[in-house]
Amino acid sequence: MILRYILRRLAFLPLTLLLVALATFVVLRLTGNPVDIFLDINRTPEQVEALTKRLHLDLPIPAQFLIFLRDLLHGDFGESLQFSGSAATVVWERAGATFQLAGTALGLAVVLGVTGGIVCAVWRDRAADAVISSIAVAGQSMPSFWLGMLLIEFFALQLHWLPTSGYGDLAHLVLPAITLATILLPNFVLITRTSLLELMGEQFVVTARSKGFSRGRALLTHILPNAVNPVLSFLGIQIGTLMAGSIITETIYAWPGVGRLLINSIFHRDVPVVEAAVFFIATTIALSNLAVDVLQMLIDPRIRRA
Amino acid sequence: MSPPLLSVRNLTVAFDTRRGTFDAVREVSFDVKPGKTLGVVGESGSGKSVTAMALMQLLPDSATVTSGSVHFAGRDLGSLDEREMQKVRGREIAMVFQDPLSSLNPILTVGHQIMEPLRLQMGLAKAAARARAEELLALVRIPSPAAIMRSYPHELSGGMRQRVMIAIALSCGPKLLIADEPTTALDVTTQAQILELLRDLQERLHMSVLLITHDLGVVAEFADEVLVMYAGRIVERSPVAALFDRPGHPYTEGLLHSMPPLEDEDPEVLPAIEGNVASPFELPAGCAFHPRCPYVFDACSKVAPVLAEMSAGHDAACLRIKC
Numbered sequence: 001m002i003l004r005y006i007l008r009r010l011a012f013l014p015l016t017l018l019l020v021a022l023a024t025f026v027v028l029r030l031t032g033n034p035v036d037i038f039l040d041i042n043r044t045p046e047q048v049e050a051l052t053k054r055l056h057l058d059l060p061i062p063a064q065f066l067i068f069l070r071d072l073l074h075g076d077f078g079e080s081l082q083f084s085g086s087a088a089t090v091v092w093e094r095a096g097a098t099f100q101l102a103g104t105a106l107g108l109a110v111v112l113g114v115t116g117g118i119v120c121a122v123w124r125d126r127a128a129d130a131v132i133s134s135i136a137v138a139g140q141s142m143p144s145f146w147l148g149m150l151l152i153e154f155f156a157l158q159l160h161w162l163p164t165s166g167y168g169d170l171a172h173l174v175l176p177a178i179t180l181a182t183i184l185l186p187n188f189v190l191i192t193r194t195s196l197l198e199l200m201g202e203q204f205v206v207t208a209r210s211k212g213f214s215r216g217r218a219l220l221t222h223i224l225p226n227a228v229n230p231v232l233s234f235l236g237i238q239i240g241t242l243m244a245g246s247i248i249t250e251t252i253y254a255w256p257g258v259g260r261l262l263i264n265s266i267f268h269r270d271v272p273v274v275e276a277a278v279f280f281i282a283t284t285i286a287l288s289n290l291a292v293d294v295l296q297m298l299i300d301p302r303i304r305r306a
Numbered sequence: 307m308s309p310p311l312l313s314v315r316n317l318t319v320a321f322d323t324r325r326g327t328f329d330a331v332r333e334v335s336f337d338v339k340p341g342k343t344l345g346v347v348g349e350s351g352s353g354k355s356v357t358a359m360a361l362m363q364l365l366p367d368s369a370t371v372t373s374g375s376v377h378f379a380g381r382d383l384g385s386l387d388e389r390e391m392q393k394v395r396g397r398e399i400a401m402v403f404q405d406p407l408s409s410l411n412p413i414l415t416v417g418h419q420i421m422e423p424l425r426l427q428m429g430l431a432k433a434a435a436r437a438r439a440e441e442l443l444a445l446v447r448i449p450s451p452a453a454i455m456r457s458y459p460h461e462l463s464g465g466m467r468q469r470v471m472i473a474i475a476l477s478c479g480p481k482l483l484i485a486d487e488p489t490t491a492l493d494v495t496t497q498a499q500i501l502e503l504l505r506d507l508q509e510r511l512h513m514s515v516l517l518i519t520h521d522l523g524v525v526a527e528f529a530d531e532v533l534v535m536y537a538g539r540i541v542e543r544s545p546v547a548a549l550f551d552r553p554g555h556p557y558t559e560g561l562l563h564s565m566p567p568l569e570d571e572d573p574e575v576l577p578a579i580e581g582n583v584a585s586p587f588e589l590p591a592g593c594a595f596h597p598r599c600p601y602v603f604d605a606c607s608k609v610a611p612v613l614a615e616m617s618a619g620h621d622a623a624c625l626r627i628k629c
Contacts, residue, residue, distance in 0.1 A: 202408065203403060203405065203408040203409045204408065204409055204410055204411045204412070206364060206403070206409075207401075207403065207409045207410065207411075207471075207474070208411070208422075209362075209364050209395065210362060210364060210395055210396060210400065210401040211395065211396040211400075211422055211423040211426070211427070211474065212392045212393065212394075212395040212396035212397060212423060212426060212427050213392070213422075213426070214388070214389075214392055217426075221422075222411050222414075225413060225414075226411070226412070226413060299413060300412065300413050301412075301413065301458040301460070301461075302412060302413075302458070302460050
């Protein structure tokens with residue numbers, strides 16, 4: 001039954017990816033002719049023709065899309081215009097750095113956010129709750145590029161504790177990971193707090209207490225397990241925010257990931273790389289959500305029936 | 307006569323809300339005798355469930371017991387700390403609630419939830435707890451207990467879920483079972499089966515039962531004695547037969563008249579008690595019931611009646627009873 005659910009969810013994945021491919025394709029063609037922008041002012045008609053042919057821009061739009069799809073099935077987005085090598089390789093080479101940054105940030109946000117949310121819910125309306133909740137609300141309204149600049153100014157330029165930007169050892173990871181985590185962290189605090197407070201009023205918690213469970217034991221064995229799914233749902237939604245945030249963060253800190261590559265390639269109208277990068281990010285989001293769905297199904301037996 | 311198992315004296319519970327404080331339960335006193343059933347009847351908001359939660363010391367944070375004492379099996383429960391109270395809950399006093407679906411944890415198997423008190427309170431190892439849980443499921447007449455152990459609450463019918471709740475409540479052999487509207491969420495045939503099961507188990511296990519209900523039919527079938535509550539106070543206390551024969555309080559009378567008739571009678575309209583339950587924030591002076599009372603006279607709005615004896619063991623709080 002569990003396997004069947006997973007297979008059914010997997011069956012939807014190609015459809016999701018097809019829509020992603022369509023969106024990527026359409027958006028890029030809406031933003032102007034790449035040939036005009038990529039080639040400089042001294043271009044020759046031969047150069048224009050060669051690039052137009054290479055990007056299949058001489059064909060009707062539906063035919064272009066079919067070619068795009070056909071190549072996509074082979075993992076082929078074409079050759080990068082600004083780097084040597086295929087667009088897919090260029091993107092894939094930077095995926096590791098993005099996963100490292102996004103993974104660390106997500107881990108930080110989940111661990112600290114859930115812990116903070118538990119503290120708030122358990123000591124509701126007390127000092128700890130007031131302080132943490134206020135910081136969380138304030139943090140929600142802090143733009144990440146602003147926070148990033150503040151962190152660089154303080155920890156890198158003033159204190160010289162950490163490098164301002166770049167990639168390498170763990171010290172390089174600290175500031176970008178904190179910046180990216182801060183985008184998600186406040187929401188994790190608040191969503192955990194709300195879910196727990198809601199669950200604390202549930203009748204099955206009274207049942208647990210009437211069996212002789214202490215408040216702490218009821219929290220650990222009945223309330224927290226039921227709070228996992230709401231938090232996971234939220235996490236699924238936030239993967240998009242995480243990827244978008246990593247584009248900004250990678251740019252601020254010159255982190256050599258897919259996000260910075262994407263921004264760069266958009267400036268240079270490197271169409272194949274933009275397509276590959278957008279497709280990579282969208283696929284990551286789709287697969288993460290699939291993972292969230294499967295996890296939720298494993299936790300809550302009521303979902304398996306649907 | 308043996309001493310009562312549970313003895314409640316002058317229990318008052320106050321709630322602190324945004325609109326101000328009010329007493330949900332006012333100076334309530336009653337006894338539950340060993341092996342007997344005390345029915346507590348009243349509309350929603352009359353303080354029945356709050357009384358039960360106060361006995362368990364599981365009131366919400368907004369509520370406080372402002373006065374009164376609770377003695378159970380010779381001990382003053384008010385003098386126990388939370389840790390000692392945890393050993394009373396589930397082991398000596400157990401509870402069954404109205405809605406068995408929301409009372410069970412949706413993501414844990416039924417078996418897990420029955421085994422919890424066995425492991426925590428009785429200290430049984432996993433295998434022993436599992437065997438005992440299956441026995442309990444058989445005791446509450448659930449067919450193929452082993453299969454039910456592995457199922458989740460949403461996979462069972464309402465009646466089955468309530469049987470599971472009863473099995474959980476009985477797991478540690480409590481002396482007192484508090485059943486808070488145990489049949490209200492169930493359909494009529496299932497109601498009858500659950501009541502019969504409870505009565506049978508009570509006899510076999512020699513438990514006392516505190517049965518909270520708004521349904522006088524349930525009380526008539528199951529209870530030995532009845533308390534009628536209105537606006538947080540006990541307005542009548544009686545052996546079950548006497549209450550139906552000769553209700554002492556106009557409110558009880560109203561409740562009896564508004565019971566659905568037997569099938570051969572067919573009145574056009576079911577009589578109802580006029581008016582609404584008094585707001586706990588603005589209780590009428592004197593007798594809280596007087597604005598709705600068909601027999602109201604001058605003194606009713608000035609003097610608060612106390613429980614007065616009508617016959618042996620039958621008291622009512624109404625000024626019409628001459629003391």
